Amino acid sequence: MNANCGDTKLMRPNSVVSGVARIGAAAAIAFGLAGTAMAAEEDGATPHYPLNHPRQQSWSFAGPFGSWDLAQLQRGLKIYKEVCAACHSMRLVPFRALEELGYSEEQVKAFAAEYTVTDGPNSDGDMFERPAVPADRFPSPFPNVEAAAAANNGAPPPDFSVLAKARAPERGFPWFVFDAFTLYAENGPDYIYSLLTGYQDPPAGVEVAEGTYYNPYFVGSAALAMAPPLSDGVVTYEDGTPETVDQYARDIAAFMMWAAEPSLVERKAMGFKVMFFLVLLAVLVYLTKKKVWAGLKEQEA
DSSP states (O other), X not given: OOOOOOXXXXXXXXXXXXXXXXXXXXXXXXXXXXXXXXXXXXXXXXXXXXXXXXXXOOOTTOSTTOOOOHHHHHHHXXXXXXXXXXXXXXXXXXXXXXXXXXXXXXXXXXHHHTSEEEEOOOTTSOOEEEEOOTXXXXXXXXXXXXXXXXXXXTOOOOOSSSHHHHSOOOOOTTHHHHHHHHTOOOHHHHHHHHHHTOOOOOOTTOOOOTTOEEOTTOSSSSEESSOOOOOTTSSOOSSOOOOSHHHHHHHHHHHHHHHHOTTHHHHHHXXXXXXHHHHHHHHHHHHHHHHHHHHHHHHHX
């Protein structure tokens, strides 16, 4: 996400044995690499990234009873369009999905028409450009990965479609045990928020490569090629929401989570209902078993 470019309304512009053997070998390699990494880290040779763990935030879609904040998602879309779309694609998200954010069909058509997509071939066998329609997906700002890398210091910007799921640092033991019960799935947005607000000057004695920017929340190293993309006032909100880096980071992180998993809220709600049903079923099965065996015991007596 690079800074170039709000009201909350829509903007216009083999065998079992061999299989077990392979699994065993993979596990041995994994444990060996893990042991090596831990030893190196203890020796101070290889630091573990991210240097700082993502800061856990409060999200409207958290927990089994969470819900999307549509106003926030609309603000996130605005940030993507005005700031992020210049470098980052979102090729798995169709324009028609924006209706889920509270926009009308006509608004979505107008929004899509601001983009140009390549279609074809036509009757002459040639590809051609045309305005996008709701059935199209967000187009990439670059024709290919090589062009994206060339325009961004050799590091092609990642696609936004599933980034909130792909960039989700593990919380480790024992947190992942609790996460299974609390339905915690916000480590991706937590990471994105922390990264966007975590740019800072490198500490004394630490040097970063030219053209990179120090950020202790980055999962790949201590610095990344993306310059700080947000600054206070870079995007205008007409609903009175604070126009600060902190607010921008929250809004775009929430929007990226929706883009990665639009059905997150529905999935967690269904999961909660299923768990409740299973608990109820277990209780009924136990009571039935107790009733049946109680009668048999009386007959034996």
